[in-house]
Amino acid sequence: MIELTKEYVEANPYIPENIKKTLYGEYPLGWQMNDAERSTLINLVSSLKPSCAIEVGTAFGGSLYAISQYSEKVYSLDFDSSQFDTNDKKFSNVEFITGDSNNTLPLLLERLQAEGISPEFILIDADHSYDGVKRDIENLLKIQPLKPLYVLMHDGFMPDCRKGIKDADWASNPFVHFVEVDFVPGTLTSRPDIYGFMIGGFALALLLPEKREGDLEIRTDYKLTFQTLYANSEHRPDGIHSNEFWEGKAWLEEQWKNWMLIAExxxxxxEENATLINNLERDASFYQKRVQESQRQLQEQGAWAREMENTLTALKSSPLYRLQTGLGHFLKSSLKRLKR
Ligand SMILES: C[S@@+](CC[C@H](N)C(=O)[O-])C[C@H]1O[C@@H](n2cnc3c(N)ncnc32)[C@H](O)[C@@H]1O
Structure with missing residues (x-):
């Protein structure tokens, strides 16, 4: 099986450039969406080219990077925007707004309305709980759009999030024309840490400047897919699953054990390497001290030798020394003469 790694995709001449870009090329930051979702988002924003876009849920800036490429101005909302370099010039058209979206989103929308700016694209991907997503949508539904507004909501296959999207009071806004919870269906994941949970998917809503006529239908085109997956998921309240589910889970647990053994x-x-390095460092510091001590002793001995040399020179030039030396010569030559 070929794995679509970054290296493989970038090096493969048969993969079209736009697919390369969509999968990996221009979007290097941590992006918490799968390839289908990335493609949909990029396709939508690149054709809309919004003058004003909003993202609720920045995380590491993955989806934001794509949105900012095609929008004139983006507002990105999160509790925390310190998880990556927000000063990077690729985010020069982005205003980061920190805080709970329950407070920041209504304030931003009021501000934009006062300035006569109507957002054309909004991604909701923050609090995925029933109350959280419903609240973000209902805060958004207070606006009256001056331009068509596309609202993408991530993780429509997470059961609580799905219910929040479905139960939001869409009908209260007369400018909502279309809501499809399963615009992009999600999946049942086999990711080891959340095996058997349902994630992903995009819901899409469209708001237009003119009022809708008739009732609003909240569509769920992949309801059967959702229900079938749900029946096999960890969300199922009675915990009864198919054989494949348990086999997959057992296989994964076995793999997990092996990974843990390897990691251990x-x-x-x-740890052993660290101990070795510590010991080497300790030995090195011991020998370094000894070298320093020897250098110090050598310096001391050098100073002492120079002192001796000076004393000797001074002694040699003293009158007493010269007298003694003269006497010595005289005695030596007298003795020689006597011997003869
Ligand atoms: C799934 S991540 C967003 C992923 C991002 N859109 C991407 O695909 O690259 C959700 C983010 O929403 C933020 N979040 C969750 N609840 C929030 C809230 N009530 N207000 C503001 N941010 C929130 C989290 O801090 C997290 O960074």
Whole structure:
């Protein structure tokens, strides 16, 4: 099986440039969406080219990077926008707004309305609880759009989030013309940490400047898919699953155990290496001290030798020394003469 790694995709001449860009190329930051969702989002914003876009839920800036590429101005809302370099010039058209979206979104929408600005694209991808997503949508529904407004909502296949999207009071806004909860269907994940949970999917709503006529239908085109997956998911309240579910889970648990053993092994190796490095560092510092001590002793001995040399020179030039030396020569030559 070929794995669509970044290296494989970038090096493959048969993969069209726009697919390369969509999957990996221009969007290097952590993006919490799958390839289908990325493609949909990029396709939508690149054709809309919004003059004003809003993202609720920035995280690491993955989807924001794509939105900011095609929008004139973006407002990105999160509790925290310190998880990446917001000063990077690729975000020069982005205003980061921190705080709970329950407070920040209504304030932003009021501000934009006062300035006569009507957003054309909104991504809701923050609090995925029933109350959280419903609240973000209902805060948004207070606006009257001056331009067509596309609202994408991520994770329509998360059961609580789905219910929040479906139960939001869409009908209260007469400018809502279309709501499709399963615009992009989600999935049942086999990711080890959330095995058997339902995630992903995009719901889409369209608001237009003119009022709708007739009733609003909240569409769920992939309801059967959702229900079938739900019946096999960890969300199922009675915990009864198909054989495939349990087999997959058992296989994954086995893999997980193996990964943990490998990780433990690596951990031990790392600890051993760290001890080795500590010992080497300790030895190095011991020998360094000894070298310093020897250098100090050598310096002391050098100073002492120079002192001796000076004393000797001074002694040699003293009258007493010269007298003694003269006497010595005289005695030596007298003795020689006597011997003869
Ligand atoms: C799933 S992540 C967003 C992923 C991002 N859109 C992407 O695909 O790259 C959800 C983010 O929403 C933020 N969030 C959750 N609840 C929030 C709230 N009530 N107000 C503001 N931000 C919130 C979280 O801090 C997190 O960073």
């Amino acid at each position: 092994d690596r951990g031990k190796q790392l």
